[in-house]
Amino acid sequence: MARTKYKKKVKNGNTYYFYRLNHKNLKRPRDLYGKTVQELKDKIEALTYQLDRNVKSSKVLFGDYLKTWLDSVHSVNKKAGTIAHYNSIYDNYIKGSILFDIRLSELSALDVQDYLNALLAQGKSYGIANSVKKIISPCIRYAYTQQRILTDFSRSVKIQKPNDTEEPSKVNPMTKDEQERFIKAIAGTSYEVLFLTALYTGARLGELLALTWNDIDFTHCEIKISKTLEYQKDKTTNKFTHKVVAPKTVTSNRTIPYPEFLTPYLKKTHTKLLEDKLRLQNRFEDHNLVFSNRFGGYLHGPAIRTNMEEILDKANLPHFRFHDLRHTYATRLFEMGEQPKTIQTILGHNNISTTLNVYTHVLKELTIKTAYKMNKLNTEFQIKNE
Structure with a gap:
């Protein structure tokens, strides 16, 4: 057996090879142990490498x-x-x-x-x-x-991003027929006005749930978006609570138009709020919310999504997320020929590329229709020249 300069030492009933390392970056010598000579050499080499480069050694996980x-x-x-x-x-x-x-x-x-x-x-x-x-x-x-x-x-460190065939598109707008059937299905339901406002403004759920009546301009048919509602865990109490916070990006602060036909729906909602406030008095939470529960408090997102799923099932419609109402709104605007820059501003996207990337499917359909229109125009020219 080859001789070694490392001493043997018994520790906890087991025999190890032992070495006491001295280094200028160590306040005191470090004792190292290995079951074999090679294991001990590896430990000496690794620690010396760290110490030579002034890396702070620590047992922290x-x-x-x-x-x-x-x-x-x-x-x-x-x-x-x-x-x-x-x-x-x-x-x-x-x-x-x-x-x-x-x-x-x-x-x-x-x-x-x-x-x-x-x-x-x-x-x-x-x-x-x-x-x-x-x-x-x-x-x-x-x-x-x-x-x-x-x-x-x-x-x-890399993560393999799935391609389009592995992961379906996250953008799932309703067709015109599905939108019409959904509007009929929500008529008279608890969240009818909330769903309609989402469909015809493209606002996010959190933005709608944070709206106050001061944000509604009935004269100009506009809604000011300056905040959003989040459901957060309080680090002190470990309890979840609703909090109104600023939007995530600067461009999310915006004023968006709404179609005039929504005004009666919104005003009826306001009247109902005032009636509840008068009836409940001290039990009413006066946050001045456009969309609230019957006690004036904040609505809970999951409850709204569950209600929407139930409505879709009853109407025999495909599964749509609440966020798909926003995509439906944007898709209709593209189909009606609205400029991408205008749509970007209304949706609150940071830049135009985000808008164009999200709605690639719509643009592809529009380019196909454009080719059809050009073919039709060429046919008209040929008829005139015959």
Whole structure:
């Protein structure tokens, strides 16, 4: 057996090879152990490599480090809804995961890649896997700048984005026939005016649920969008509550027109609100909301979506999300020849490319119709010249 310079030492009843490492970046010598000489050499080499590059050694677990970074660094100056989204991703996909218990200093690109691949293999969507990656990657970059890890491997982690054949389009507008049947189906129901307003303004659900009567201009038939309603978890009480917050982007602050036929519907809703307020008195929550429950309080998004699904089922209509009412509105505008820039402004998109990318399906149909029109024009020319 070859001789070795490393001494043997008994620890917890087991025999290990032992080495005491001295280094200028260590306040005191570090004792290292290995079951074999090669294992000990690898540990000496890895630690020396870190110390030579002034990387701070720590036993902190990646999950703990990420949570501290999330609360103290990444969430600073972020909107409450964004912070709630970060915490949701952490609670559901980092906490308790295989990544959580890996030491920060030992985490590798392969660990992260394997975990993201496993999420997709379990049937999680590309969006979820990408959201997990979006909080892990900047955390890795931060740890590297703070000399907690040797390399910034964040950009080497990839997620395979599904192509169009693997993932159906998220844009699912109603056809004109489906829209007409839906309008008939919602007549007289609890959320009729809410559904109609969404269909004919393109406003998001959160924006509509945060509307107050001060935002409605009956004279000019306009609605001012300056806030949105979110359902957030209070970090102190751990209870969920409704909160009115500023829109996510600057362009979401906008004034949008509504068709005049909606005015009687809205005014009837206002009259009903005043009657409820008078009848309930002290039990009425006076938030001055356009769309509220019978006590004047905020409406709950899931309840509205459930009601919509029930209406669609009864009317034998396909499944549509509430957000598809917004897509339906935009699709009708494109079909009627409205300019993309105008549609972008009404919808509150950041830039025109977003609008054009979202409604590619509509534009494709319009280009086909344009070719048909040009063919028709050519036929007219030929008839005149015969």
